[in-house]
Amino acid sequence: MRLDAKIPGGPLPQKWDRHRFELKLVNPANKRKFEILVVGTGLAGASASASLAELGYQVKTFCIHDSPRRAHSIAAQGGINAAKNYPNDGDSIWRLFYDTVKGGDFRAREANVYRLAQISNAIIDHCVAQGVPFAREYGGLLANRSFGGAQLSRTFYARGQTGQQLLLGAYGALMRQAAAGRVRLFPRREILDIVVVRGKARGVVARNLLNGEIECHEGHAVVLCTGGYGNAYYLSTNAKASNVTAAFRAYKRGALFANPCFTQIHPTCIPVHGTYQSKLTLMSESLRNDGRVWVPKTPGDKRPPHQIPEAERDYFLERKYPSFGNLVPRDVASRNVKEQCDQGKGVGETGLAVYLDFADAIRRDGRAVIERKYGNLFQMYEKITGDDPYETPMKIYPAVHYTMGGLWVDYNLMSTLEGLFVLGEANFSDHGANRLGASALMQGLADGYFIIPYTLGGYLAGTPLEPVSASDPAFAETARQAAERLRRLLAVNGRRTPDDLHRELGMVLWNFCGMSRNNEGLRKARGRVQELREEFWRNVRVPGSEQDLNQSLEKAGRVADFMEFAELMILDALERQESCGGHFNEAYQTEDNEARRDDERFCHVAAWEFRGEDRDPVRHVEPLSFEHVPLTQRSYK
Amino acid sequence: MSQTIRLTLKIWRQKGPADPGRFETVAVDGVSTDMSFLEMLDVVNEKRILEGGEPIAFDHDCREGICGSCGAVVNGRPHGHLRGTTLCQLHMRHFRDGDTIVIEPFRARAFPVIKDLVVDRSALDRLIQAGGYVSVNTGSAPEANTLPVPPDRAERAMDAAACIGCGACVAACPNASAMLFTSAKVSHLALLPQGRPEAARRVLAMVRAMDACGFGNCSNHRECEMTCPKEISIVHIARLNREALKAGFLSPEA
Numbered sequence: 056m057r058l059d060a061k062i063p064g065g066p067l068p069q070k071w072d073r074h075r076f077e078l079k080l081v082n083p084a085n086k087r088k089f090e091i092l093v094v095g096t097g098l099a100g101a102s103a104s105a106s107l108a109e110l111g112y113q114v115k116t117f118c119i120h121d122s123p124r125r126a127h128s129i130a131a132q133g134g135i136n137a138a139k140n141y142p143n144d145g146d147s148i149w150r151l152f153y154d155t156v157k158g159g160d161f162r163a164r165e166a167n168v169y170r171l172a173q174i175s176n177a178i179i180d181h182c183v184a185q186g187v188p189f190a191r192e193y194g195g196l197l198a199n200r201s202f203g204g205a206q207l208s209r210t211f212y213a214r215g216q217t218g219q220q221l222l223l224g225a226y227g228a229l230m231r232q233a234a235a236g237r238v239r240l241f242p243r244r245e246i247l248d249i250v251v252v253r254g255k256a257r258g259v260v261a262r263n264l265l266n267g268e269i270e271c272h273e274g275h276a277v278v279l280c281t282g283g284y285g286n287a288y289y290l291s292t293n294a295k296a297s298n299v300t301a302a303f304r305a306y307k308r309g310a311l312f313a314n315p316c317f318t319q320i321h322p323t324c325i326p327v328h329g330t331y332q333s334k335l336t337l338m339s340e341s342l343r344n345d346g347r348v349w350v351p352k353t354p355g356d357k358r359p360p361h362q363i364p365e366a367e368r369d370y371f372l373e374r375k376y377p378s379f380g381n382l383v384p385r386d387v388a389s390r391n392v393k394e395q396c397d398q399g400k401g402v403g404e405t406g407l408a409v410y411l412d413f414a415d416a417i418r419r420d421g422r423a424v425i426e427r428k429y430g431n432l433f434q435m436y437e438k439i440t441g442d443d444p445y446e447t448p449m450k451i452y453p454a455v456h457y458t459m460g461g462l463w464v465d466y467n468l469m470s471t472l473e474g475l476f477v478l479g480e481a482n483f484s485d486h487g488a489n490r491l492g493a494s495a496l497m498q499g500l501a502d503g504y505f506i507i508p509y510t511l512g513g514y515l516a517g518t519p520l521e522p523v524s525a526s527d528p529a530f531a532e533t534a535r536q537a538a539e540r541l542r543r544l545l546a547v548n549g550r551r552t553p554d555d556l557h558r559e560l561g562m563v564l565w566n567f568c569g570m571s572r573n574n575e576g577l578r579k580a581r582g583r584v585q586e587l588r589e590e591f592w593r594n595v596r597v598p599g600s601e602q603d604l605n606q607s608l609e610k611a612g613r614v615a616d617f618m619e620f621a622e623l624m625i626l627d628a629l630e631r632q633e634s635c636g637g638h639f640n641e642a643y644q645t646e647d648n649e650a651r652r653d654d655e656r657f658c659h660v661a662a663w664e665f666r667g668e669d670r671d672p673v674r675h676v677e678p679l680s681f682e683h684v685p686l687t688q689r690s691y692k
Numbered sequence: 693m694s695q696t697i698r699l700t701l702k703i704w705r706q707k708g709p710a711d712p713g714r715f716e717t718v719a720v721d722g723v724s725t726d727m728s729f730l731e732m733l734d735v736v737n738e739k740r741i742l743e744g745g746e747p748i749a750f751d752h753d754c755r756e757g758i759c760g761s762c763g764a765v766v767n768g769r770p771h772g773h774l775r776g777t778t779l780c781q782l783h784m785r786h787f788r789d790g791d792t793i794v795i796e797p798f799r800a801r802a803f804p805v806i807k808d809l810v811v812d813r814s815a816l817d818r819l820i821q822a823g824g825y826v827s828v829n830t831g832s833a834p835e836a837n838t839l840p841v842p843p844d845r846a847e848r849a850m851d852a853a854a855c856i857g858c859g860a861c862v863a864a865c866p867n868a869s870a871m872l873f874t875s876a877k878v879s880h881l882a883l884l885p886q887g888r889p890e891a892a893r894r895v896l897a898m899v900r901a902m903d904a905c906g907f908g909n910c911s912n913h914r915e916c917e918m919t920c921p922k923e924i925s926i927v928h929i930a931r932l933n934r935e936a937l938k939a940g941f942l943s944p945e946a
């Protein structure tokens with residue numbers, strides 16, 4: 056299979072303009088004849104639904120939550136990037152593009168990333184117009200801060216609640232369209248499968264989570280905005296309902312899955328404290344602007360932090376990376392934290408933590424300034440740990456946070472399954488092997504507000520789409536399969552709960568397909584995942600019935616998909632015999648333990664094709680070429 | 693350092709909207725004080741599933757106090773007794789060994805119970821649909837810095853915008869009023885120049901929607917403010933009232 060990314064011709068800065076001109080338009084009067092199914096109401100889904108409805112399309116929008124406002128995007132803390140260059144510190148579209156390509160360790164498409172940087176400014180304009188209360192300078196103009204991996208200030212923020220404010224903006228726009236009757240909302244619905252009619256995505260099968268009813272919805276195109284798959288690891292910073300189900304079902308229906316092994320482990324999270332732990336909490340990366348990361352120089356030093364004198368502390372990021380210091384990209388910071396803990400210098404009860412210390416910043420700027428910047432984060436930390444970060448350094452450890460992998464999409468954000476578009480974290484597009492801070496919000500909103508309204512129109516105008524109805528046999532058959540699966544889950548009646556099995560799967564992935572990987576471990580993990588999956592279907596216990604609100608059944612369905620998907624992550628990691636960004640294979644490192652890419656063999660996107668239940672998937676390749684950002688070894692020294 | 697404690701839970705169980713519901717008593721042992729309240733419920737549920745019982749249904753997602761999914765009345769207070777805290781942020785170190793904890797769903801006419809602790813809060817979405825937004829289509833925004841906003845104004849707008857839409861204010865109010873929720877949105881947008889053109893229409897439409905959705909009136913009990921996990925102030929209610937008054941004078945609709 057040849058993967059055609061459909062990158063428009065012409066010089067990089069003009070590609071998107073030219074493409075928008077070349078895309079066919081849908082006549083305004085015809086737009087209302089098209090029905091679009093949008094799955095998910097995070098930044099990507101809410102912005103897409105609203106923008107498409109504003110253009111006149113009929114939109115049906117689905118989400119798992121009781122309200123669209125609760126999507127996982129709500130939790131994003133630190134900020135959103137744009138190339139406004141308000142601080143006059145040397146930013147530009149080109150630089151944002153350059154930083155993002157380099158930050159992604161040269162595993163993203165130049166054309167996509169350039170477009171993202173171009174659109175970034177319009178996002179800020181739009182969000183401000185919606186009333187998003189971004190932080191302001193004294194003169195009333197917008198404030199910026201620097202954020203992990205950037206040497207200049209290009210991040211817009213609303214306290215530590217940027218995701219919340221951006222999502223409420225998009226949700227407001229969505230509710231406006233719902234009130235106008237152009238969006239029909241289907242909350243508390245879980246999409247269990249995609250319906251393919253004559254080779255095109257034409258519908259979805261949803262479960263009404265309140266009464267278990269299996270519903271079929273038909274449309275002219277399906278737009279998946281279902282977020283990332285970080286919860287494959289069980290413990291992550293993702294919200295509990297985040298899952299891979301819809302994306303994985305789409306994969307089984309013909310959409311290729313790209314780079315599933317590219318996962319991001321965020322360096323600053325609250326460490327694990329017990330086996331009952333249900334999720335991990337991020338402490339925003341913005342804290343690294345003022346917090347200093349350190350460990351005791353001597354392994355096993357168990358003195359409380361304030362008793363360790365300055366000379367006996369190792370500020371290891373500042374020491375190893377003098378120019379970026381505590382602001383090195385996430386993958387680099389996380390691996391360094393792990394390395395210190397592996398050397399026995401970790402702190403706290405478990406030894407799996409390092410200090411993030413604000414004492415110097417508080418001395419320098421005063422407590423009030425620090426409180427204004429990070430007050431809500433400090434409070435969140437104290438609620439969870441019972442420690443006061445104004446008095447004693449925070450303890451942090453890396454945790455699974457974001458997934459760069461996702462369904463493969465072309466420049467139009469369409470997957471290899473015709474008519475299925477994928478937006479936001481659910482696609483693989485713009486972050487390569489490592490995402491820079493504050494760029495996921497930018498990407499989700501770029502996809503939803505400013506890309507899909509054009510590219511979907513181009514598809515609808517240029518593709519003959521005969522009418523289908525939910526009475527088409529493809530719907531009945533897909534719905535039957537979904538219902539059958541639920542019944543199978545309930546019928547096992549074994550001795551382990553879905554969470555218990557999920558936790559074990561998570562440990563396997565964390566240990567062998569986490570921050571650092573090796574071939575032997577990955578092979579072992581593949582075997583363990585296969586065994587665990589077999590045990591799942593023999594020994595899971597799901598109480599209750601399928602015709603009721605049944606949260607255990609919801610979980611079990613998601614865990615079942617993670618059990619299969621985990622193997623794809625491992626396979627992808629095994630095939631990529633290099634290190635790049637978040638994928639660190641111990642066999643491929645420089646003398647300073649940095650990731651060593653192999654551009655000869657792996658300067659490409661790996662996209663996996665499903666070939667049936669009992670067969671291995673097939674790995675396809677989309678070569679990447681770098682004409683504007685020369686391929687170099689990343690260095691943050 | 694963590695310890696373990698023993699608790700007696702009296703939990704509301706209700707199979708569905710039509711079921712009258714009842715309290716069930718559950719003894720739990722070995723609760724780590726480092727657990728969150730929801731993790732404690734997870735442990736109870738895991739055990740129940742293995743013993744062949746039905747787990748307790750409750751809404752939750754982010755588990756860090758921002759999505760507004762979680763919420764139950766704990767010992768008479770929505771989200772429990774700790775100020776400025778959602779249920780998912782309440783940790784068991786705030787309870788003592790031997791405590792009895794009564795756990796019920798949020799109760800309000802506008803929030804029918806769906807199952808156990810899960811309630812239907814879709815009325816809050818209907819309030820927002822009535823006008824809780826700025827009517828701006830994608831693509832039509834001016835350059836962001838053409839509209840300066842004094843930072844203290846932006847900060848006050850942010851204070852109001854911090855609402856997570858959990859509905860605790862409604863559950864705490866003796867009249868089951870949604871005044872704090874509604875006023876937070878009205879205030880957030882009224883404070884910003886972007887929100888001014890529609891301010892009059894918005895406040896009137898949202899107040900009307902409150903009645904239509906079955907929420908009660910505000911009679912200044914202030915329970916909402918004390919309960920709000922984001923500590924949203926009733927100052928916003930005063931602003932809503934001023935906005936409504938102004939709109940009443942100005943608007944031909946009123």
Ligand SMILES: Cc1cc2nc3c(=O)[nH]c(=O)nc-3n(C[C@H](O)[C@H](O)[C@H](O)COP(=O)(O)OP(=O)(O)OC[C@H]3O[C@@H](n4cnc5c(N)ncnc54)[C@H](O)[C@@H]3O)c2cc1C
Nearest residue numbers: 095096097098099128133134246282479480493494495496
């Ligand atoms: C704690 C935290 C902090 C972060 N901070 C930042 C930050 O400061 N800056 C930044 O740029 N990025 C940040 N990120 C990353 C960013 O928040 C996410 O990548 C982004 O919000 C994802 O948006 P989305 O719209 O793609 O998906 P999501 O917001 O995850 O939304 C997914 C939607 O899909 C729905 N859904 C999923 N599956 C189904 C199904 N089967 N059926 C029906 N509906 C379904 C869900 O209900 C939900 O509505 C952060 C992430 C975390 C975890």
Ligand code: FES
Nearest residue numbers: 753755760762780
């Ligand atoms: S679960 Fe999100 S606020 Fe409690």
